[in-house]
Amino acid sequence: MDGTKTEESPRFYHCRNCTWKGASFRASCPLCGSFEMDFSVTSGKGRVVDLVPVLFPPKNLKNIGAYTSVLVRFEEGFKRFGIFAGAPEKLSIGDPVRIESFNGDTQELFLTNG
Secondary structure, three states: OOOOOOOOOOEEEEEOOOOOEEOOOOOOOOOOOOOOEEEEEOOOEEEEEEEEEEOOOOHHHHHHOOEEEEEEEEOOOOEEEEEEOOOHHHOOOOOEEEEEEEEOOOOEEEEEEO
16 A cells, blocks of 8 residues: 555465464464474455454554454464454454555555455
8 A cells, every 4th residue: 555565465374283373473383382384375365353443543554544453364274463444334243355465564464355
């Protein structure tokens, strides 16, 4: 959005030894302790798990105004927070969403209906 550097989509991490998947890097698996960690790129599609309208955004997001903070479970099984810049009434728990843009430098993930 607005000229920010974007990448294809965020990475997710997974253990090659068990079923753990997560959005942030781990040197070892929090479930089994294995050091056999790997990463993949998400399809960018998921469903809303939870959402919270944000009426007073932090300084770094003031340029987008009010938004909705969304917890998404992606098709690959991991969860990650993102930003839905549309009206909160247009989004409900269970709705499908997809990545609109992702800034690899700031890790800002913008979502749209989808």
